[in-house]
Amino acid sequence: MRPLDGIRIIDFSRVLAGPMATQILAEFGAEVTKIERPGIGDESRSFEPMFDGGQSAYYSAFNRSKRSIAVDLKTDAGRQLAFDLAAQADVLVENFLPGGMEKHGLSYEALSAVNPRLIYISNTGFGQTGPYKDRKGYDTIFQALSGVIDLTGHPDGPPAKVGLPFADLTSGLWIAIAALTGLVGRAGSGKGCHVDLAMMDVQVAMLTLPAARHFALGETPKRVGTEHLGRVPSAAYQCDGGAWLFISASDQHWPLLCDVLGLTELAKDSSLAHNRQRVERRDEVTAALSAAIAQRDRFELAESLRAAGVPAGEVNTVPDILKDPHITARGMVDHFDDPERGPTLGLRTPARFSGYDPHRFEAPPKLGADTHKILSDELGLTEDQITALYDKGIVA
Template sequence: MRPLDGIRVVDFSRVLAGPMATQILAESGAEVTKIERPGTGDESRIFEPVFEGGMSAYYSAFNRSKRSIVVDMKTDDGRQLAFDLAAQADVLVENFLPGAMDRLGLGYEALAEANPGLIYVSNTGFGQSGPYRDRKGYDTIFQALSGVIDLTGHPDGPPAKVGVPFADLTSGLWIVIAALTGLMGRVSSGKGCHVDLAMMDVQVSLLSLPAARHFALGEIPARTGTEHPGRVPSAAYRCKGGAWLFISASDQHWPVLCDVLGLTEMAKDESLRKNLDRVTRRDEVTAALSSAAALRERAELAESLRAAGVPAGEVNTVPEILNDEHIRARGMVGSFDDADRGATPGLRTPARFSGYEPHRFEAPPKLGADTRSILADELGLTAEQISALYEKGIVA
């Protein structure tokens, strides 16, 4: 048994945020049916790079453990099939522009009449209301508009996007939060609901700390590179040989940090004991720590700091962290069996629930791999009816 066993999810979403969310639900036990268009399916199926055997690495990262049914929703019969599947679901996830699902006859009001308990999550760029509701956008557009890009980068450099698709990934997590919150609300109310979840709103909500500084101080937060605006030291320092080490120290760590780095005079300086004083003298402190760190090999310095109780972390590359002994011991790098390639690596869903079976970790579905079985087993169509749908090109 898994935590979400018995929960049915119909997934109309494509590319990243929605598929990421429904993959988390699927690997937690929900039965997720991905509804895809004929021919191409989710456009991320052809995104580069691809594994040997032809599967997109991008697609495989967000579509494991699901089923795929191909339905032509440009046809009346196709829309009816999609409606019938949603009428049996607990959760629906879609990421079309506002009004698109209504025009297909698959909007919340129509489906709620047939399925009052449905949790219907609409993940759009700008939401169902507001002057920007009909705008299109991508991850980096939301990063830019929200101020995230303006906050990222070094003070003397241009703005920079986050190194991962930050807006998509955080929105995916909020889709999961919204779906599970809706399901919990249904337990007490007996009713489903429509969730209006805008990627733009998600990004703005993540500005909580910069916004708090603006509300309190009236400041316009600036780019700080790896430094923390309110704590010194908290930054990446370059070590001997060029590798980087991140050091973050509070007041109780400060004298110990100075001792490890050989900064005897700074350790004795009472005017640097409090963080507020170190923030005021940021340039002086940063210069001293940078010079001291540059004389030490990263591995040796990191171990010395950790042994002394000072928080420190190597700035790893992606291959370094994927092969890290702790990450491997935690089982974060897993492997699923792809029919065309065999064992294929991927990153596991991180939550672990005691008393339940482990999360699923199954290969992404081939396009339309489950169409026939879903039509027969869930919609109760006869072999003749199914054959007719295939012949008309309504399903594939």
């Protein structure tokens, strides 16, 4: 048994945010049925990079442990099939532009009339209301508009995007939060709901601390590279040989850090004992730390700092962390058995629940792999009816 066993999710979303959310829910036990276009499917099936054999690694990262049914929503019969499946679902996730699902006869109003317990999540770029609601957008557009790109990079350099699809990933987490919150609310009220979740809203909500500085001080937060606006030291420092080490020290760590680095004069300076004073003398403190750290081997220094109780972490590359012994011991890198290419590496969903079976980690579905079974077992269609749908290209 898994935490979400028995929960049915119908997934009309594509590419990243929605599929990421429904993958999380699927691996915790929900039965996720992905609605895809015949012949094409989710467009991320064609996204690079590709595994040997032609399967998209991008698609595989966000669509594990689901079922796929290929249905042509441009046809009346296809729309009816999708409607009938949604009428049985606990949660629906979609990322069409506002009004897109309504054009297919799949609006919240239509579906909730026959399934009043449905949690219907509309994940759009700018929401169902507001002057930008009909705009299209991608991850980096939301990063730019929200101020995230303006905050990212070094002070003397241009703005930079986050190294991950930050807007998509954080929105995916919020879709999952919304689904689970809706289900908990339904348990008490007996009623479903419509969730208007805008990726732009998610990005603005992520501004937390920069916004707090603006509210408190009236300032426009600036790019600070790896440094922290409110703490010194908290930054990446270059060690001997060019490798980087991130050190983040509070007041209790300051004398310990100075001791490891042999900076006895800084340790004796009582005017640097408190973070606020070190922030005011940021340039002086940073210069002294940088000079001392540049003389030290990263491995040796990192071990010495951790032994002294000072928080420190190597700035790893992606291959570094994927091979890290702790990550290996935690089982974060695992493999699923793809029916065509065999064992295929992927990253596990991180939460671990005691008292339940381990979460699922199954291959992403081939396009339309479950169409026949779903039509037969869940919609109760006869073989003749199913054959006719295939022959007309309504399903695949």
